[in-house]
Amino acid sequence: MKRSSNIMVAAILTALYCLVTVIRVSIAIATQDQTVQDAGNGFAVLILILCTVGLVSAYGVWNNQKWGKILAIFSMGVNGLLALPGVVFAPTLLLKLDAGVSVLVVIIVIVMVLRRPGVATAV
Amino acid sequence: MKALFSTVNRKIRGTNPSSLLSSGLLGLLLISYMYGVYVVVITLGTFPFGSIPDESFIQTSRYWLINTLTLICLALTIVPVSRWLYQRVNDLIFGQQDNPYALPSMISQRLRGMQNPELTLPAITENIATALHLPYVAVELNCDDRKVFASGSPGTQTTHHPFPLQYLDQPLGRLVASGRSANYPLTQSDHHILQEIAQQIGIALYLASMTEVLQNSREEIVVAREEERRRIRNDLHDGLAPTLSSFQLQLGAIRKLMVVNPGEAEIIIQELGRDLKQATQDIRDLVYHLRPPMLDELGLIGAIQNLGLLDDHLQLELDVPDPMPPLSAATEVALFRIVSEAVHNVAKHADATVCMIRITLDPEVLSLTVTDNGQGVPAGYSNGIGLQSMRERASELGGAFSIQSVDPSGTCVEVRLPWRDTHR
Numbered sequence: 164m165k166r167s168s169n170i171m172v173a174a175i176l177t178a179l180y181c182l183v184t185v186i187r188v189s190i191a192i193a194t195q196d197q198t199v200q201d202a203g204n205g206f207a208v209l210i211l212i213l214c215t216v217g218l219v220s221a222y223g224v225w226n227n228q229k230w231g232k233i234l235a236i237f238s239m240g241v242n243g244l245l246a247l248p249g250v251v252f253a254p255t256l257l258l259k260l261d262a263g264v265s266v267l268v269v270i271i272v273i274v275m276v277l278r279r280p281g282v283a284t285a286v
Numbered sequence: 287m288k289a290l291f292s293t294v295n296r297k298i299r300g301t302n303p304s305s306l307l308s309s310g311l312l313g314l315l316l317i318s319y320m321y322g323v324y325v326v327v328i329t330l331g332t333f334p335f336g337s338i339p340d341e342s343f344i345q346t347s348r349y350w351l352i353n354t355l356t357l358i359c360l361a362l363t364i365v366p367v368s369r370w371l372y373q374r375v376n377d378l379i380f381g382q383q384d385n386p387y388a389l390p391s392m393i394s395q396r397l398r399g400m401q402n403p404e405l406t407l408p409a410i411t412e413n414i415a416t417a418l419h420l421p422y423v424a425v426e427l428n429c430d431d432r433k434v435f436a437s438g439s440p441g442t443q444t445t446h447h448p449f450p451l452q453y454l455d456q457p458l459g460r461l462v463a464s465g466r467s468a469n470y471p472l473t474q475s476d477h478h479i480l481q482e483i484a485q486q487i488g489i490a491l492y493l494a495s496m497t498e499v500l501q502n503s504r505e506e507i508v509v510a511r512e513e514e515r516r517r518i519r520n521d522l523h524d525g526l527a528p529t530l531s532s533f534q535l536q537l538g539a540i541r542k543l544m545v546v547n548p549g550e551a552e553i554i555i556q557e558l559g560r561d562l563k564q565a566t567q568d569i570r571d572l573v574y575h576l577r578p579p580m581l582d583e584l585g586l587i588g589a590i591q592n593l594g595l596l597d598d599h600l601q602l603e604l605d606v607p608d609p610m611p612p613l614s615a616a617t618e619v620a621l622f623r624i625v626s627e628a629v630h631n632v633a634k635h636a637d638a639t640v641c642m643i644r645i646t647l648d649p650e651v652l653s654l655t656v657t658d659n660g661q662g663v664p665a666g667y668s669n670g671i672g673l674q675s676m677r678e679r680a681s682e683l684g685g686a687f688s689i690q691s692v693d694p695s696g697t698c699v700e701v702r703l704p705w706r707d708t709h710r
Contacts, residue, residue, distance in 0.1 A: 277374035
């Protein structure tokens with residue numbers, strides 16, 4: 164199957180971002196991390212669910228499926244919305260940078276998914 | 287409240303799920319964008335990074351400056367960004383990006399089995415409209431009654447995009463598709479897909495029309511063959527058979543009279559000789575109508591040259607390729623008959639002194655012209671049997687026939703027949 168570079172970048176970034184976030188949040192929940200306690204377990208579980216959905220969507224995006232792209236925009240869009248306040252209000256510079264990187268990844272993924280493929284791949 | 291709930295419920299039920307999904311995604315992205323712009327401006331405004339704005343920050347003039355800057359940024363960018371997002375989200379939801387080959391492939395399969403366009407084309411327009419989420423798709427054919435096969439109704443709010451249906455520069459009709467809404471015309475990928483489909487439909491329509499022409503032609507050949515057989519049967523049955531029977535009777539009478547009245551027998555024998563001569567001429571005429579023997583004896587050019595002998599006052603001039611390449615038997619007979627009829631007409635009606643017969647050969651067309659210097663085509667002339675016969679002979683071979691007056695005086699009969707030089 165022929166897939167454009169936009170789609171490959173979007174799928175790889177989504178998969179990596181969601182995988183890392185799932186691992187980090189799982190560890191934070193397991194170790195009762197202070198950040199999780201501050202934000203609340205519900206918030207952590209929401210992030211876990213969104214990133215699991217994001218992993219599934221990465222598979223769909225990789226296979227150039229419409230449902231995968233829609234799911235990726237949805238999961239990454241909500242992730243971005245949740246990460247945005249951290250850019251300003253995170254307690255430490257490290258967490259602010261963390262939120263900033265998350266927002267950047269979300270923007271790249273959404274733009275890559277929405278970008279029009281070249282004519283050769285469109286038809 | 288109940289009325290409001292029922293109105294919302296009705297709206298949701300009447301809305302396409304794809305449209306709802308498109309609106310939801312667009313809303314999410316626009317909110318994220320506006321929120322993002324706000325956060326970026328705040329982050330830049332609270333430089334150095336790492337400091338967290340507290341409640342006192344709201345009291346500062348920098349807070350108002352940040353809000354103003356955010357508004358300016360949003361005012362400047364929201365229109366192009368929302369337009370971009372709107373087009374791309376709709377392209378994603380309604381387009382065929384995930385499998386752009388699916389629709390042309392499906393249409394191709396349908397067209398491959400197309401025997402009757404009137405049955406297949408409505409299904410194809412339905413397929414296109416459903417797959418691309420288009421409100422109106424139609425195939426308009428360039429036939430006499432300009433048939434239209436449509437799916438949906440042509441709204442007045444949307445733009446109609448025509449895609450020509452043609453094959454080998456021969457226009458066959460057009461595929462018309464309208465945009466999804468006034469604000470959302472067909473996308474670039476829609477155009478590519480519809481152009482691809484229009485090409486496929488054009489080829490299929492051409493093939494269907496050619497198949498119909500071929501079928502009609504076959505039927506005409508069968509009918510012509512049967513007509514010819516009937517004519518020969520009638521000629522043999524009504525002409526030759528009674529003549530032979532009468533010969534038998536006459537021979538019987540001669541046998542009886544030879545003994546009792548030899549003089550009377552001699553008279554009947556003379557009559558029998560005349561009848562035999564007439565019967566021989568009838569058989570020759572019958573054979574001549576099947577294929578002029580001159581063609582076999584003298585060839586086409588020789589047979590045409592021989593026509594001039596029929597009228598001493600008419601000078602026959604020939605301009606033909608030398609050597610004349612071999613032609614099919616059907617073409618030879620048709621050309622000879624047409625020339626024969628045309629020269630006969632010149633001799634009978636044109637009051638001409640010169641008749642020029644010209645045959646030219648292009649790579650794919652054989653052109654025959656018979657031109658005279660007579661009085662030309664009279665005004666208000668109507669096609670007689672002779673002209674009709676020439677036209678039909680040209681048409682049977684896929685050619686064209688025309689007749690017109692020429693300057694300064696005279697008539698030109700022109701016939702163009704398809705021809706291929708097999709000896710090149």
